Amino acid sequence: xxxxxxxxxxxxxxxxxxxxxxxxxxxxxxxxxxxxxxxxxxxxxxxxxxxxxxxxxxxxxxxxxxxxxxxxxxxxxxxxxxxxxxxxxxxxxxxxxxxxxxxxxxxxxxxxxxxxxxxxxxxxxxxxxxxxxxxxxxxxxxxxxxxxxxxxxxxxxxxxxxxxxxxxxxxxxxxxxxxxxxxxxxxxxxxxxxxxxxxxxxxxxxxxxxxxxxxxxxxxxxxxxxxxxxxxxxxxxxxxxxxxxxxxxxxxxxxxxxxxxxxxxxxxxxxxxxxxxxxxxxxxxxxxxxxxxxxxxxxxxxxxxxxxxxxxxxxxxxxxxxxxxxxxxxxxxxxxxxxxxxxxxxxxxxxxxxxxxxxxxxxxxxxxxxxxxxxxxxxxxxxxxxxxxxxxxxxxxxxxxxxxxxxxxxxxxxxxxxxxxxxxxxxxxxxxxxxxxxxxxxxxxxxxxxxxxxxxxxxxxxxxxxxxxxxxxxxxxxxxxxxxxxxxxxxxxxxxxxxxxxxxxxxxxxxxxxxxxxxxxxxxxxxxxxxxxxxxxxxxxxxxxxxxxxxxxxxxxxxxxxxxxxxxxxxxxxxxxxxxxxxxxxxxxxxxxxxxxxxxxxxxxxxxxxxxxxxxxxxxxxxxxxxxxxxxxxxxxxxxxxxxxxxxxxxxxxxxxxxxxxxxxxxxxxxxxxxxxxxxxxxxxxxxxxxxxxxxxxxxxxxxxxxxxxxxxxxxxxxxxxxxxxxxxxxxxxxxxxxxxxxxxxxxxxxxxxxxxxxxxxxxxx
Amino acid sequence: xxxxxxxxxxxxxxxxxxxxxxxxxxxxxxxxxxxxxxxxxxxxxxxxxxxxxxxxxxxxxxxxxxxxxxxxxxxxxxxxxxxxxxxxxxxxxxxxxxxxxxxxxxxxxxxxxxxxxxxxxxxxxxxxxxxxxxxxxxxxxxxxxxxxxxxxxxxxxxxxxxxxxxxxxxxxxxxxxxxxxxxxxxxxxxxxxxxxxxxxxxxxxxxxxxxxxxxxxxxxxxxxxxxxxxxx
Numbered sequence: 001x002x003x004x005x006x007x008x009x010x011x012x013x014x015x016x017x018x019x020x021x022x023x024x025x026x027x028x029x030x031x032x033x034x035x036x037x038x039x040x041x042x043x044x045x046x047x048x049x050x051x052x053x054x055x056x057x058x059x060x061x062x063x064x065x066x067x068x069x070x071x072x073x074x075x076x077x078x079x080x081x082x083x084x085x086x087x088x089x090x091x092x093x094x095x096x097x098x099x100x101x102x103x104x105x106x107x108x109x110x111x112x113x114x115x116x117x118x119x120x121x122x123x124x125x126x127x128x129x130x131x132x133x134x135x136x137x138x139x140x141x142x143x144x145x146x147x148x149x150x151x152x153x154x155x156x157x158x159x160x161x162x163x164x165x166x167x168x169x170x171x172x173x174x175x176x177x178x179x180x181x182x183x184x185x186x187x188x189x190x191x192x193x194x195x196x197x198x199x200x201x202x203x204x205x206x207x208x209x210x211x212x213x214x215x216x217x218x219x220x221x222x223x224x225x226x227x228x229x230x231x232x233x234x235x236x237x238x239x240x241x242x243x244x245x246x247x248x249x250x251x252x253x254x255x256x257x258x259x260x261x262x263x264x265x266x267x268x269x270x271x272x273x274x275x276x277x278x279x280x281x282x283x284x285x286x287x288x289x290x291x292x293x294x295x296x297x298x299x300x301x302x303x304x305x306x307x308x309x310x311x312x313x314x315x316x317x318x319x320x321x322x323x324x325x326x327x328x329x330x331x332x333x334x335x336x337x338x339x340x341x342x343x344x345x346x347x348x349x350x351x352x353x354x355x356x357x358x359x360x361x362x363x364x365x366x367x368x369x370x371x372x373x374x375x376x377x378x379x380x381x382x383x384x385x386x387x388x389x390x391x392x393x394x395x396x397x398x399x400x401x402x403x404x405x406x407x408x409x410x411x412x413x414x415x416x417x418x419x420x421x422x423x424x425x426x427x428x429x430x431x432x433x434x435x436x437x438x439x440x441x442x443x444x445x446x447x448x449x450x451x452x453x454x455x456x457x458x459x460x461x462x463x464x465x466x467x468x469x470x471x472x473x474x475x476x477x478x479x480x481x482x483x484x485x486x487x488x489x490x491x492x493x494x495x496x497x498x499x500x501x502x503x504x505x506x507x508x509x510x511x512x513x514x515x516x517x518x519x520x521x522x523x524x525x526x527x528x529x530x531x532x533x534x535x536x537x538x539x540x541x542x543x544x545x546x547x548x549x550x551x552x553x554x555x556x557x558x559x560x561x562x563x564x565x566x567x568x569x570x571x572x573x574x575x576x577x578x579x580x581x582x583x584x585x586x587x588x589x590x591x592x593x594x595x596x597x598x599x600x601x602x603x604x605x606x607x608x609x610x611x612x613x614x615x616x617x618x619x620x621x622x623x624x625x626x627x628x629x630x631x632x633x634x635x636x637x638x639x640x641x642x643x644x645x646x647x648x649x650x651x652x653x654x655x656x657x658x659x660x661x662x663x664x665x666x667x668x669x670x671x672x673x674x675x676x677x678x679x680x681x682x683x684x685x686x687x688x689x690x691x692x693x694x695x696x697x698x699x700x701x702x703x704x705x706x707x708x709x710x711x712x713x714x715x716x717x718x719x720x721x722x723x724x725x726x727x728x729x730x731x732x733x734x735x736x737x738x739x740x741x742x743x744x745x746x747x748x749x750x751x752x753x754x755x756x757x758x759x760x761x762x763x764x765x766x
Numbered sequence: 767x768x769x770x771x772x773x774x775x776x777x778x779x780x781x782x783x784x785x786x787x788x789x790x791x792x793x794x795x796x797x798x799x800x801x802x803x804x805x806x807x808x809x810x811x812x813x814x815x816x817x818x819x820x821x822x823x824x825x826x827x828x829x830x831x832x833x834x835x836x837x838x839x840x841x842x843x844x845x846x847x848x849x850x851x852x853x854x855x856x857x858x859x860x861x862x863x864x865x866x867x868x869x870x871x872x873x874x875x876x877x878x879x880x881x882x883x884x885x886x887x888x889x890x891x892x893x894x895x896x897x898x899x900x901x902x903x904x905x906x907x908x909x910x911x912x913x914x915x916x917x918x919x920x921x922x923x924x925x926x927x928x929x930x931x932x933x934x935x936x937x938x939x940x941x942x943x944x945x946x947x948x949x950x951x952x953x954x955x956x957x958x959x960x961x962x963x964x965x966x967x968x969x970x971x972x973x974x975x976x977x978x979x980x981x982x983x984x985x986x987x988x989x990x991x992x993x994x995x996x997x998x
Contacts, residue, residue, distance in 0.1 A: 168875050172877070173820070175778025175816075258819070259819065260775070351775070439877070440878050441874050441875045441876075442875070442877050443906040445877070445977070445978075446779060446782065446814075446906060447782060448782040448970065448974075448977060450977065451977060453978075464785075580976075
């Protein structure tokens, strides 16, 4: 389906001297199929010039055009009364009460991080910050969702260390606290790490601004850093598979970040928006000037004309092709009110940055690029942004995955008796172990609003001047999605919601980052479609619409795809900060209550991976109605202030959740005495990652109220034990097994694991 | 009390400091690094952040800012000056405090809560604390490793210019409690005249229970108390 004009009469554009001829090979190098090329010729009424081919290549890449995912994404729910801005803008925006709006979004930087981890991750943070402040919101928190191969590889340690430093250095310098996220290690991500960054921004509702080029005749300005030759074709790069040559040959396509300039650009942009001198602003992110100009024109139904000779560049002799496709960082495209250009320049100068008029908004619906007044590209704007062909493919499940799901796990139930050793092994596995080594490299407290810091289920940022706060989390268990995509995606949403209610927040909306392999392969497309369907079902059940996000496909190295990883970034609202719930046990003598049921579901668990290197079995079942009831019960308990702590039960199962509750941040660990009477062998009882469970603690006087509320919502609940003193051990008893460990031993396993692996001399090189 | 908060391109704790000053009932005003003149202010604060991106060396470029001449004048006339984190780095670069802050011994950024022992309570900035009181205050820096030669360190110690030291929960200055490798666990110092304080930890982030600690308040109330005593 092609909309817009442009097919009727061809507008001639002479080939630019020095540009290569358009050959089938050149078209293929630009990531366009023969059919797509024919469609372009149809739209243009002629063959494109080299510059125009570059523009189409970027705009019709998966990264910008969503050609393999758009039809699926349309299935997701996007509306709720509190949604102010849904998908299609730089970021989604929701109403969080008291006149405040929250802009939030997640974005991937997987490919650049695989090649140059530090800069790849840093610029990923930079890009998502710009997406937020171009909405008029001040960034108030960052979360990072990271996945790597197993840490026994020096290459993986290099990638992990570099990504963490990159995320940290960028956010720390700009002054935005990191409040959480996740780090996962599994050989399924070897060679193709996942680096997703999420940002939250707060604004007064009336300060919202959108990225559209309105007002014919208004000047279009390039703002911020100059344009260089870095990151050319980054969007196309992000939309293809990696191979063993990607490392060296792709480095020039990775952008270089400058967080100091970003900080200045952030302040200047917010000042510009407040001044009223501009009508629209957009980050020059993926596909640089090309996508920002075309998208702004497309949204307003206008045209845009820009002259490359006026774009401030940092290198000489740059061609229009290079300038259009450069992904140099820390740049913005701004549409100013006619006559107020000087005001824009003055604001930018205060922040020691440049702003220059490079063109204007037109009424002819064309995306026109000049070079010193000579037209080098002339394309109908709307088909460029909205006419990207979209595909719906056949998806078929991989038979090997079906076989994995049918794996008989009964042998793994056999261990009985003292299970302290396997427990400590799981607790100290990099996936379960404390991520302090990571978040101690992040500034988590700048802006003096962080009410719950990283290390728990979700981070919380209070809204100064109100009693309110917003909470955020990112979640996805790629193993579950791999073994059963629809269930796995539902679990990602369900776990995110549980994480939020555990800090006392009401889940309200999500942003998603769909990280998958090559969708042209039927089994990958199957994963993608099933995941979207699972996400849809869960988001509908929880009333948490999707307000935007990012799709990252072609995450493959040498033909091996990552686990399908639809990361859910969920936000929630706390109406009174005094209701925020702690994440760890606080008081000796408190009761420990399990909400939800223990079930024998060892499939896809960390226990299997740690003890047998196995990713197999059926992932835990998820019942969306029960999850919803659990969320509501939790909200009732926190509203009634009945709880001292709450923690979601996930990686490592009930045993590790109890351990996290006992250890806290390591400063004041407490012993526990727990008795499990479930009718199942001890291993699945301790380590199954069954859904719909939360461990809470409360003073014994509150226990009846907690049990009563659970019953009212139909949530199974049972007192399973009590919190003991700091001198007592960590004790779980079952009829056929037990765990008994000293808190020091556990703390060493849990807090020391990552540091022991990473603080070795071999972490600095590949 | 009228307080100037000097901001540089890349300062990012300016707003936090502003709120902290307001919380103790004082007036705070931002002074942009290109502005001149600090007359009329009772105290000057240099916030944390990454002035000029910490390029070259933390604080090395900021100290050349026009306003720094006025900060130096202000300090020379005995006016109270406090530099926190990047502000401390700038004060060292500007020569208002001895020593230097170099890369953390771990070579990694360090962002977490630390424990500080108050070494001196007879200063403008610490009079509302108890001697040897242990405070919980966040740090967030990559270059907070305090470095000076032995004789300079001995002089600092001998003349009682070490104001805060990194300690464990029991108040002992152990290696494990030292987050960045600072010599002698030094976290904050004053100059010889006692009117210029530099510290790496962020007291402005320890002003509310909701955020984890209120132990930073004492710095601001001490300053307010000292100034009102001078005024009366």
